[in-house]
Amino acid sequence: MSTMSKTKVFFLFSAVMRLVEFPFRLFLKCFGMRNVAWFFLAPNLIFFGIFSLLPVILNIAYSLTGGSEILLNDRTYIGADNFSDLLQCEDYMDPNSCKEDLFWRSLSNTTIFVFLQVGMMVGFALITALILNRKIVARGFFRSVFFFPVMLSPVVVALIWKWILQRNGLLNAGIEYFGYEKILWLLERNWAFFWSVFVSVWMHMGFYALIILAGLQAIPKDVYEAARMDAARPFVIFRRITLPLLMPTMTVVMLLALIKGVQTFDEVYALTGGGPGTTTTFIIQYIYETGFAGSPRLLGLAAAVSLLLACALIILTTIQFIVKKRSANG
């Protein structure tokens, strides 16, 4: 930006800020100097109240109503029916026997997905971080190579991979070169599931690698030096020093990945659309489809599932906070 336009921007900024001085004085006249903090809090709290706090309360109210009307007043109170519908199953091991079979299927899909995704992601992130923590050339470059997909939009990531995985795509050209048959990667159940895990690991791994790397770099160097004085073998150093000191970071990373993983929607939805069939339909997509995309809109049911999901997330986040606080203190 040139100096000229910089001054212009600053001039505009200070003009706007000076204008706010008038409502600010008015506020002080009405509420006094004691309450000055509320002037600064008000805009944020208003948005926060309307769009964050109110929804939490309304969500509980919604989950107790049925029908397809949108406004809460028009809806009929049905008590805990939504929840009992969700939980009504003849055999909990078999989603087909449940009343809301799609809910159970998306739940089991999400569980398997999160299990695989978090495992793969944390594993690769740890290896990447350990390698990036060595004395290597161009560390900054390699660090950003692994990190940049984090910045990309999920839809873009999905399309990049869809283009490679399509029928006449790069991957099929590759395997045909080696004499194998073409595979419809996104239309075969197991492959589609594998690729949705793979793509989301590809996208998010760099973020966790970066946090683990920061954890590795926070381990004091003299501990290693002392160990080397004692002629400890590298593997012993890793097991006795690096791993224990890295454990709090790893726990936080694991929980963070779990919290994010449960909410996976964007990249998988853009990649597979939840298919083939319902193989890659996860819990957020189930909420989206019951509440918004389908007709009739079952907002009550969607709210009930949201509430259950919120409870799970709150438990996970609380554990994460406790772990983080303990590691910060200890």
Add this chain to the structure above:
Amino acid sequence: MARLMLFLTRTRGVKRLHWTDWFSYSYLFLGVLLMFGPVVWMVMSSFKTETQLMEFPPNFLPYGQIERKIEGFENPLPLFLVKKGDYQGKILAQSRRVGILSHLVDPDDPDTLIKINVRDREPVKEFSLSLDNYSELFERFKFTTYLWNSIFITVVATLITLLTCSMAAFALSKYKFKGKLPALALIVGALMVPHTVTLVPLFLITKSLGLFNSLWGVILPAVASPTGVFLLRQYMLTIPDEILDAARMDKASEWKIYWRIILPLSMPALAVLCILSVMWRWNDFLWPLIVLFDSDKFTLQLALNSFQGQHDTQWSNLLAMTVLVLIPIATVFSFLQKYITTGTASSGIK
């Protein structure tokens, strides 16, 4: 497993590359290939014409068949290399194709017609970037509308987020007042309940405020970002209170203290929040998907998603559009990657 650990923990000897270094570097180079490869492949493909995209196996670089204008023919004709027969090794232009016979003419002698089996000729290709996919985006699709919507949402939302979050952070870090603890507790609580689990009531609130199918309905729900308030508050706590007291001595109003002292001093934290907010908004998908249903209101992400059919996808324009959506974020990242990576590592937020 034990050996793998051995691999990863050894540091390099001074004299020569240890085999663990070989492992590290091959891992890193494989990583570069796997992380960059798909993106480069997509960018390359976006410069190919529709026919080139159909080719199997695909070429890495976009190669186009050369066409030449020849006297007596209206349209430019494609050039072919003859592989067999009297004209072997000559480059001829094809005027038309009848069954398995190709009607060719010599560019230097356009009047004589040569008939050759299609199997005995092959197209002459050269490296050429086709920009048709890009120009079509502007001509045939409402690309500029989507672009404008995305830019509007990103810029306005980021400005409001920065303003409201920094004001709140100022109050929560520099004042003592009744209700400060509840306010803080509320924001911590909000960190636990992401918007993804309150979609239903959020949808109702947006609808009853008349913000449904409007860009403001995408902007407003997330401006009071608790992450942002926290990030800024942690930073503002490090600004010494003495500076504020000095300003108060000079009879500066509290509002003036906020915008003339606190804001400039918290520039680094504001920059981090600014980058985060731009990224969140530009890449946002689920909430716009619910709020915006009119294609005139679509953001780039929604347009991208709606372009791809479930079974057949119009790849030529989609590829170009993907590249264009990717460019702003890629540019921001390549200029600021050092700040972004260190900022992410220290705050643990993405």
